[in-house]
Amino acid sequence: MVKTIRKKTEEKESLVLSTIRENQPISRTKLKGLTGIRLATITDVVKRLKQDGLIIEQGREESLRGRKQSLLRINGERYFALGLEFDAEKIIVLLIDLNSQIKKIGKTEIGEDKREESITERIASAASSLCEGIPREKLLGLGIADPGVVDSEKGISLFSSLIPNWENVPLGRILNERLKIPVKLIGAPKAKVMAEFRLGAGKGINDLLFIEFGPGIACGIISEGRLLRGHNEMAGELGHTHVSDNGTICACGSYGCLEAITAVPAIVKKIKESIKAGSESLIKNSEDEQITAVEIFQAAKHGDKLCLNILSKAAHYLGLGIANAVNLFNPEMVIFDQRMGIGGDFFLEEIKQVIKRQALRFATGSLKFAVSPLGEKGGPLGAATLILDEFFQSGGRM
Ligand SMILES: [Zn+2]
Numbered sequence: 543m544v545k546t547i548r549k550k551t552e553e554k555e556s557l558v559l560s561t562i563r564e565n566q567p568i569s570r571t572k573l574k575g576l577t578g579i580r581l582a583t584i585t586d587v588v589k590r591l592k593q594d595g596l597i598i599e600q601g602r603e604e605s606l607r608g609r610k611q612s613l614l615r616i617n618g619e620r621y622f623a624l625g626l627e628f629d630a631e632k633i634i635v636l637l638i639d640l641n642s643q644i645k646k647i648g649k650t651e652i653g654e655d656k657r658e659e660s661i662t663e664r665i666a667s668a669a670s671s672l673c674e675g676i677p678r679e680k681l682l683g684l685g686i687a688d689p690g691v692v693d694s695e696k697g698i699s700l701f702s703s704l705i706p707n708w709e710n711v712p713l714g715r716i717l718n719e720r721l722k723i724p725v726k727l728i729g730a731p732k733a734k735v736m737a738e739f740r741l742g743a744g745k746g747i748n749d750l751l752f753i754e755f756g757p758g759i760a761c762g763i764i765s766e767g768r769l770l771r772g773h774n775e776m777a778g779e780l781g782h783t784h785v786s787d788n789g790t791i792c793a794c795g796s797y798g799c800l801e802a803i804t805a806v807p808a809i810v811k812k813i814k815e816s817i818k819a820g821s822e823s824l825i826k827n828s829e830d831e832q833i834t835a836v837e838i839f840q841a842a843k844h845g846d847k848l849c850l851n852i853l854s855k856a857a858h859y860l861g862l863g864i865a866n867a868v869n870l871f872n873p874e875m876v877i878f879d880q881r882m883g884i885g886g887d888f889f890l891e892e893i894k895q896v897i898k899r900q901a902l903r904f905a906t907g908s909l910k911f912a913v914s915p916l917g918e919k920g921g922p923l924g925a926a927t928l929i930l931d932e933f934f935q936s937g938g939r940m
Contacts (some may be wrong), residue, residue: 552936552937552939553588553937554577554579554587554907555937555938555939556571556591556935556937556938557577557834557895557913557933558577558584558587558588558591558592559581559596559597559616559758559932559934559937560935561573561576561577562591562597562615562616562780563616563754566613566614566615567600567601567603567613567614567615567616567617567660567935569603569611569613569614570584570585570588570611570614571611573614575586580757580805584682584717588614588741590708591853591864591938592862594620594938595617595618595620595882596616596938597614597615597616597617597787598610598614598615598616598617599613599614599615600612600613600614601613607902608940609734610797615650616640616850616864617640617717617787618640618641618642618643619640620640620680621635621639621640621680621681621682621930621933622637622638622639622640622645622673622676622680622681622682623637623638623681623682623683623684623685623827623925623926623927623930624636624637624669624672624673624681624683624684624685624723624926625637625638625684625686625687625733625921625922625923625924625925625926625929626665626668626683626684626685626686626687626922626925626927627686627687627689627730627733627837627918627922627925628652628661628665628686628687628688628704629652629689629704629705629730629919630652630654630656630689630691630704630705630757631651631652631700632649632651633649633650633652633665633668633861634647634648634918634921634922635647635648635650635662635672635820635922636648636672636922636926637672637673637676637926638922638923638927638930640927640930640933641763641927642740642923642927642930643872644919644923646672646697646904647672647919647922648668648671648672650665651665652670656706656912658705658708658711660924661705661708662711662713662716665686665713666717666720666721667715667915669684669720669721670720671716672784672836674719676831677852678722678723678927679788680832680930681721681723682723682927682930682933682940683723683724683725683726684721684723684724684725684726684728684925684929685725685726685728685924685925685927685928686699686713686714686716686717686725686728686925687728687729687730687733687734687872687921687922687924687925688702688713688727688729689702689704689705689730689737689758690702690703690704690729690741690742691704691729691775691776691862692723692727692728692729692775693727693774693775694726694727694728694771694775695714696714696716697712697713697714697718697725697726697727698710698712698727698829699712699713699727699893701709703758704757704758705792709767709777710890713725713727713830714726714727719732724929725760725773726833726925726928726929726932727794728773728805728925728928729759729760730754730761731752731760731761731778731845732762732769732771732775732778732884732921732924733762733921733922733923733924733925733926733927733928734754734762734916734920735751735752735761735762735763735764735768735769736878736916736928737919737920737921737923737924738750738762738877738914738916738924739764739769740924741916741923741927741928742754742877742914742915742916742917742920743763743875743910743912743913743914744875744877747764747875748764748765748766748767748874748876749871749873749874749877750762750763750764750873750874750875750876751763751764751767751864751867751868751871751873751877752876752877752879752914752920753860753864753876753877753878753879753882754879755778755804755805755806755815755860755878755879755881755882756805756806756835756881757805757806757807758781758801758805758872759780759781759801759804759805759860759863760778760779760780761778761780761864761867762778762780763777763778763867763871763873765871770871777872779799780863780864780867781799781800781801781805782794782796782799782800783799783800783863783867784796784798784799784800784867784939785798785859785862785863786798786803786859788803790802790803790808794916796811800852800860800862800863803856803859804856804859804860806835806836808856809835809838809856810821810833810838810850811836811870812853813833813838813848813849813853814833814936816820816848816852821848822847822848822915823841823846823847823848823849824837824841824844824846824849825837825841825846825848825849825882834882836884837874837883837887838852838853839853839884839886840884840886842884842885842886842889843886850888851878853885853888854888856890857889857890857893857896858891858896859891860896861892861893861894861895861897861899861900862896862900863894863899864876864896865899865900865901865912866901868897868901868906868909869902871907871914872905873909873911874908874909874910875909875914876897876909876910876911877911877912877913877914878890878893878911878912878913878914879914880913880914880916880917880918880920881916882911882913889896890911890913894911897909905919
């Protein structure tokens, strides 16, 4: 009995706190309207949340009867959350307050040493130097956007095709021991779609797809207002859906995968091969020289026929892959990785045309498109947001 009452109280606290978070500044009367909880209970819950320093009263608004009502807000500075994303090249880490405001951000290059212990050490020191000077009791936790496959229950980074020999790394335990705060792992595309859903182009949209484009291809899915993880975190592997029978081998061991044809390394490989075979291009390239996605998009922007041609084929296949995802998940909006917009509109326009042509017209009729406004902040921001979400769902209890 006592347990049931406590659970009900916690549910009400969670609902009140989340409603304030999403509708602030808000009066008690409006809270009653939105939550359906009695005003007397709201007054009690608000009292507890104020005592804990989680909400503050700030400003007033005129009520219907002409009485001034004080407005409630989340006290952003009460607690903080850390978010971090890493891949083979860099680490981005940021600190947000309870209102998801970024307070600090840092970027570290991984460098030449890609050994597991060296990368984990760099991740740990990047995170700990960013939260220097902040008392541990004010930190709710660290969310990590992982470039590969994770076991989020156990906090293990299982595998990443981007980092050599990266397997079964107990990142959660290592960082928890080092930082003394809770650590949560999530796949980067899932973190990115969460960030768009809460703070970016998809704010308030309950059915969203975020398309990640870079060394790999993947998508993050919000369906009916919830992040889709799948049975064991594998939902959203758009890059390994089959789009061609041309036999291109993929790093996953299969062939004809979207990623093997359209991800940045595949595009770079095709351009190098074509130049070697004698094709004219603005990109001057010798065997061992690196070509970046930015160079390719820029050359296409300046009318480079080779780059235009290869990017156009990549756009075609990306469009096919995304059209399949649109038919499966019926999103209201598709958000493209900021990296897809580097070369101007032509690449995205081609993708959109294929999606509209290929997916069912009832699914594309009202489909919206956007380019991520969050860019490389999206991963760490989404990972930190998960820490905040959990805190708010628990009614603000540590
Ligand atoms: Zn594959």
